[in-house]
Amino acid sequence: MAMTRSLEVKGQPVAGGKEPLICAPLVGRDEAAVLHELEVIVAKRPDLLEWRVDFYSGISDVNRVVELAKKIRTSSAGIPLIFTRRSTREGGETIGISEEQVLSMYRAVARSSAVDFLDYELSSEPEHFEQAVALACETGTKLIASFHNFQKTPPADEIVAKLVAMEEAGADIAKVAVMPQGLEDVLTLLQATLEAQKKIRLPVISMSMGAYGSLSRLFGWVFGSSVSFAVGQKASAPGQVPIEDLRTVLEVLQRSLKGE
Numbered sequence: 001m002a003m004t005r006s007l008e009v010k011g012q013p014v015a016g017g018k019e020p021l022i023c024a025p026l027v028g029r030d031e032a033a034v035l036h037e038l039e040v041i042v043a044k045r046p047d048l049l050e051w052r053v054d055f056y057s058g059i060s061d062v063n064r065v066v067e068l069a070k071k072i073r074t075s076s077a078g079i080p081l082i083f084t085r086r087s088t089r090e091g092g093e094t095i096g097i098s099e100e101q102v103l104s105m106y107r108a109v110a111r112s113s114a115v116d117f118l119d120y121e122l123s124s125e126p127e128h129f130e131q132a133v134a135l136a137c138e139t140g141t142k143l144i145a146s147f148h149n150f151q152k153t154p155p156a157d158e159i160v161a162k163l164v165a166m167e168e169a170g171a172d173i174a175k176v177a178v179m180p181q182g183l184e185d186v187l188t189l190l191q192a193t194l195e196a197q198k199k200i201r202l203p204v205i206s207m208s209m210g211a212y213g214s215l216s217r218l219f220g221w222v223f224g225s226s227v228s229f230a231v232g233q234k235a236s237a238p239g240q241v242p243i244e245d246l247r248t249v250l251e252v253l254q255r256s257l258k259g260e
């Protein structure tokens with residue numbers, strides 16, 4: 001019903017343009033844990049996978065990261081893969097490497113063709129963000145610019161401004177995740193999502209986190225969020241719901257939106 005914009009891989013809409021896309025994170029600490037998680041998750045047929053490499057204990061060894069990315073690729077049944085290092089500033093795990101090393105790792109992984117999307121934070125140094133944009137262009141990967149606030153939900157106009165800034169900075173997809181302190185904040189996030197669609201051309205991914213925020217994970221797509229992150233085996237952020245539950249709710253909503 002085209003509430004959202006499609007994400008594309010090599011010119012083709014992911015999962016035939018289905019909306020919303022369901023993305024399951026991989027958060028294992030070591031190779032065996034990641035590959036086991038992958039097996040469990042692939043059986044649940046999400047539309048996208050996200051490898052949260054900041055959870056991986058081998059992150060300081062680029063070769064190991066590339067090798068594991070390739071193994072994930074081989075066993076992921078063709079499901080497109082997002083590569084994400086979340087910084088501690090935005091709710092990620094502590095890693096012992098510098099931002100320059102993070103970017104070298106991004107370069108090696110993107111050039112290995114093991115991933116389809118790179119997630120990089122808008123709050124990074126502008127020159128680092130520019131390097132991520134250039135890398136996506138060079139490798140044909142798509143750059144997801146992201147912004148997280150784990151404490152609160154900024155006003156709607158500030159959220160929209162972040163999404164606009166992501167487009168201006170050269171991203172292919174614009175993503176925000178914010179924490180509500182009450183139900184009003186969930187409405188603020190939905191409002192900002194709807195508003196952003198009128199201001200930018202990029203696909204938008206948005207979510208409110210935590211218990212109240214889980215509502216946005218169930219029906220945020222109606223307001224324009226192209227992807228919902230859901231639990232395959234283990235959550236990567238508060239409020240993510242199991243893939244099976246999300247599918248049940250989506251079926252009901254999609255039928256009712258068609259007037260059935």
Ligand SMILES: O=C1C[C@@](O)(C(=O)O)C[C@@H](O)[C@@H]1O
Nearest residue numbers: 025084177207209229236237
């Ligand atoms: O940016 C996001 C969204 C997220 O924070 C969420 O709230 O579902 C989960 C992260 O793994 C992902 O990188």
